[in-house]
Amino acid sequence: MAMTKKEIQDRSDKKRGVRMVGFKLKEETIQYLNLLSERTGKSKTALIEEMILSYQG
Numbered sequence: 001m002a003m004t005k006k007e008i009q010d011r012s013d014k015k016r017g018v019r020m021v022g023f024k025l026k027e028e029t030i031q032y033l034n035l036l037s038e039r040t041g042k043s044k045t046a047l048i049e050e051m052i053l054s055y056q057g
Helices: 005-016 027-040 044-056
Strands: none
Touching (some): 027 044
């Protein structure tokens, strides 16, 4: 039987070691994240990953 789109996506996510995470952020923070994304050409996900890794030291 063919896999559904969700099953295909779930399998792909598991293979890549990623999963969905949701946050509630202040509107100002969201606007700043969008601005940084536009200025750098990086995705919001990439920016958040970089920030977390740089925070680790």
